[in-house]
Amino acid sequence: MTAQTEKRRRVAVIGAGIVGACTALEMARAGFNVTVIDASQPGGEQAASYGNGAFISPASIIPMSVPGLWRKVPAYLLDKAGPLTINWTSLPRLAPWLVRFLRAGWTEERLRRTVSSLDSLLHDGPDRHLALAQTVGAPSLIQRNGILYAYPNRAAYLSEAPFWALRRQAGLQWRELDAEALHAEEPALAPCYSFGVLVESGAQCLDPGAYVRAILAASGATMKQARVTGLAHEARSVIAVETEFGPVPTDIAVLTAGMGSAKIARTIGDNIPLEAERGYHVELPDPPIRLRRPVMPSDGKMANTMTAGGLRAAGQVELSSADAAPDWRRADILLQHLTRTYPALASVDQGKARRWQGNRPSTPDGLPVIGAASLSGLWYGFGHGHLGLNAAPHTAALLADLVLGRPTGIDIAPFSHKRFARAG
Secondary structure (H helix, E strand, O other): OOHHHHHOOEEEEEOOOHHHHHHHHHHHHOOOEEEEEEOOOOOOOOOHHHHOOOEEOOOOOOOOOOOOHHHHHHHHHHOOOOOEEEOHHHHHHHHHHHHHHHHHOOOHHHHHHHHHHHHHHHOOHHHHHHHHHHHOOOHHHEEOOOEEEEEOOHHHHHOOHHHHHHHHHOOOOOEEEOHHHHHHHOOOOOOOOOEEEEEOOOEEEOOHHHHHHHHHHHHOOEEEEOOEEEEEEEOOEEEEEEEOOEEEEOOEEEEOOHHHHHHHHHOOOOOOOOEEEEEEEEEEOOOOOOOOOOEEEOOOOEEEEEEOOEEEEEEEEEEEOOOOOOOOHHHHHHHHHHHHHOHHHHHOOHHHOEEEEEEEEEOOOOOOEEEEOOOEOEEEEEOEHHHHHHHHHHHHHHHHHHHHOOOOOOOOHHHOOHHHHHHO
């Protein structure tokens, strides 16, 4: 244990999602006494970490905001069945975030910078998760059989060629599959898919909720179920995390509270634009097919994954207020895509499908917030959008390096919360 660790032995991790769980484990490994604070039970259905697509893909480095996206916004406002929709009633409040969102991908150069930063965070995600699952005694929860991207034809693939070119520049490798090879890899696919891309380095999580709980259990952290209301500090240095049941004294606090993070950050003067990238999933228990690996059909833009609960289809992006009631039509769209993608599901009782909705914490530029806060002793690790599972182990390692004053190995400046102040 370093002298700095000896001096500051207590760490409070605010938030028990996948990023918080990984952070608690890293801090415990570094010799800190760790307390994890969350209002809900870890790994529960209320958490974005529970209902994600379970993909761990090094190909997930293309942000939502890309050049030319602004032309499609009117259509998104009108199309309730598309992969991205914007709630009309939330539009006035969302407008400042949307302006930043569109600006973030306005030029090719901005897109390349974002892709480079995301690749530095995600490129070895599958390796990190395989090692982590072994460490926490849950090796069966992470499997690496690759990830299959299915297209109706080669022309559909070529329409996304610029994005695959960026992935290739980042070092990603894959195999292109013609119709015969595609259906040999995944026989359950509908005949309308005739071209595929197999990213063999991709992996998946079989039970994200159980995975979070296993990581926290292995960390040995003290769990405190309470709603965080703010941070106590003296001379601009954190001394406690304020909760509904009173303060939790600490020397260091790490904020990994997902959508709740921005509200807590505002209490110390850090204004970070965070909105809910609301996602949905449907899960068919005991389906008549079993996918050999995760599949991403290009026309549905959804993650199809076998999980402990059955066949899951996760995706959709609904920009709306985090506290708005779920629009279950979004889940129905996923179910419709699922049954079109796999003809064998036509006879399934769709009434048995389980539906879920969660709020993914998203910044307008698609990059998480990782680094020092404006308050000494407070560190940020949130805003991962739909990349939380993928990026969690590396984010936690970066936070441990920062707290201990070690080199991070990558440039973390693009993840600083200060970028939003510079942007205006």
